[in-house]
Amino acid sequence: MGSDPAPARSGDGWRYRVPTRFVVRAMRSRGGDLGREFSFAFDREGRGLRSELWIVMLVGVAVVLIFHTYFLDVPGALLAWTPLLLVGVGIPVVLRWLSGAQSPMRRWSAAMFIIAAYLDVACMMTVRIVSLRHGIDALPIIVPVCILMSLIVAQIRFALLVPAILLGLSGIMVAELTLLAVTSSALFDLTASVGIVCVSLASAHELENSSRAAWLRQRELDELTRQDGLTGLPNRRHLEQTLIDVLGSPAARAPLVIAILDVDEFKAFNDQFGHPAGDACLRAIGTVLRDELDGAHEFAARYAGEEFAVLWRGVDPEAARDRAEQLRGAVGRLGITRSGARAW
Numbered sequence: 001m002g003s004d005p006a007p008a009r010s011g012d013g014w015r016y017r018v019p020t021r022f023v024v025r026a027m028r029s030r031g032g033d034l035g036r037e038f039s040f041a042f043d044r045e046g047r048g049l050r051s052e053l054w055i056v057m058l059v060g061v062a063v064v065l066i067f068h069t070y071f072l073d074v075p076g077a078l079l080a081w082t083p084l085l086l087v088g089v090g091i092p093v094v095l096r097w098l099s100g101a102q103s104p105m106r107r108w109s110a111a112m113f114i115i116a117a118y119l120d121v122a123c124m125m126t127v128r129i130v131s132l133r134h135g136i137d138a139l140p141i142i143v144p145v146c147i148l149m150s151l152i153v154a155q156i157r158f159a160l161l162v163p164a165i166l167l168g169l170s171g172i173m174v175a176e177l178t179l180l181a182v183t184s185s186a187l188f189d190l191t192a193s194v195g196i197v198c199v200s201l202a203s204a205h206e207l208e209n210s211s212r213a214a215w216l217r218q219r220e221l222d223e224l225t226r227q228d229g230l231t232g233l234p235n236r237r238h239l240e241q242t243l244i245d246v247l248g249s250p251a252a253r254a255p256l257v258i259a260i261l262d263v264d265e266f267k268a269f270n271d272q273f274g275h276p277a278g279d280a281c282l283r284a285i286g287t288v289l290r291d292e293l294d295g296a297h298e299f300a301a302r303y304a305g306e307e308f309a310v311l312w313r314g315v316d317p318e319a320a321r322d323r324a325e326q327l328r329g330a331v332g333r334l335g336i337t338r339s340g341a342r343a344w
Helices: 031-070 082-098 106-133 142-153 158-179 184-226 236-247 266-273 275-292 317-332
Strands: 004-006 016-018 256-262 298-304 307-313
Touching (some): 031 142, 106 158, 307 317
Antiparallel strands (some): 298 307
């Protein structure tokens, strides 16, 4: 194995060396993993908003129904549609509840909320068309458009939000232009609706970008508080939190083994060659641990100073002992020495 000898202090005869393969490596790209984690966090927050929004919309629909029942002269033709309209109101209520944070069908949360909005829009367009054909403007076009815009408030991913809203708006426009008389006022209302949709979508895009930037900043801060700046390993705080999580998980009955790795003669090594050499030594050990450990069952952290901790979950104690010996051998093969003796 090749190595780069580093100069020692003059006149003392001491030497140390750190192999070249432990030069600081470039960070691997984690864009895909971070993207999936952000999507999960964004959708989880969206489900919480949908849990609140369905209650607000349920109250709004009830107010509209009461208003039309007691304060408007409802056309008889519209009364014939009452059973269908009740289904058109009841099903969206159930779908919105299922799209909330407490739903057992969280995977389909966004899709169910979109379908609920489509059913509401279809119901309201039915009321509007029947009412206008009987000379009563009971429901302005802006009402179904606003129901469609509730998809933005529900915090749905932009890639899904755009086709969902454009499809719903296209349905509204087709119904308005084909089933009703086309007037300048109707064209103006539709144009205004398109403008509202465009502005709303632009705002939704900016909101998602801002949310992503804020999430990444928070994620970076969280990682800094849990990572040792010198070795790149998790720090003691992260180790303790991991132990709490493991002991509190359903798999707590599985074997749990902890080993403490201590660097021998590190103080003498650090005093003789200086702190930069000591730091290089610790970084090399941290790199070995990162490369050697299996992240699925093994966890390594810098415990304190020249001490490192390795945690095995679900591994037999004898197997963990063998792995500890393998790690000790891997660290020993670094060949970092002082005065012909191993530095640990």
